[in-house]
Amino acid sequence: xxxxxxxxxxxxxxxxxxxxxxxxxxxxxxxxxxxxxxxxxxxxxxxxxxxxxxxxxxxxxxxxxxxxxxxxxxxxxxxxxxxxxxxxxxxxxxxxxxxxxxxxxxxxxxxxxxxxxxxxxxxxxxxxxxxxxxxxxxxxxxxxxxxxx
Numbered sequence: 001x002x003x004x005x006x007x008x009x010x011x012x013x014x015x016x017x018x019x020x021x022x023x024x025x026x027x028x029x030x031x032x033x034x035x036x037x038x039x040x041x042x043x044x045x046x047x048x049x050x051x052x053x054x055x056x057x058x059x060x061x062x063x064x065x066x067x068x069x070x071x072x073x074x075x076x077x078x079x080x081x082x083x084x085x086x087x088x089x090x091x092x093x094x095x096x097x098x099x100x101x102x103x104x105x106x107x108x109x110x111x112x113x114x115x116x117x118x119x120x121x122x123x124x125x126x127x128x129x130x131x132x133x134x135x136x137x138x139x140x141x142x143x144x145x146x147x148x149x
Contacts, residue, residue, distance in 0.1 A: 011102070018098055022089040032086035039082060096143050103136035 025035045058066060088097040107129050113119035121129075 014102065015098065018085070018089065019094060021086065022094050025086055025090050030086075032083045032090060035086040035090075036079070036082045040078070093143060096140055099136050099139040103132045107132050 021035060021039065024030070024038075025032070028035075030038070085097070085101060088101065110119075110121060110125060110129055114121050
């Protein structure tokens with residue numbers, strides 16, 4: 001159950017953070033890359049302070065895990081992913097953007113886990129994947145229809 005609590009806290013932080021980021025990007029008329037830079041500098045400062053006593057782990061882990069995290073988290077998720085998120089937040093409604101981004105993330109993750117990590121998908125998980133995709137589609141379609149009318 002502990003993992004689920006952390007996941008809920010993650011969702012709350014990401015939702016609140018996205019709301020504040022959308023307001024900040026819009027108010028400051030920032031480009032998505034500048035918003036991402038501000039976010040990253042502040043995150044880096046906080047994380048350097050919090051992780052100071054753990055830096056020995058990098059030496060013992062070796063280069064491969066560090067590179068996987070650097071490319072996966074630093075370049076793809078933390079860099080490109082956040083630039084894309086800010087681009088979406090700047091142009092779209094937060095309800096559409098977060099629904100699409102955060103409903104499809106676990107769907108894509110579950111499929112990739114199945115394909116590349118040999119994780120099994122139980123029927124209830126497949127049902128959840130279908131429901132996530134359907135939910136994201138419904139929210140997007142109905143929200144788009146409401147904006148047009």
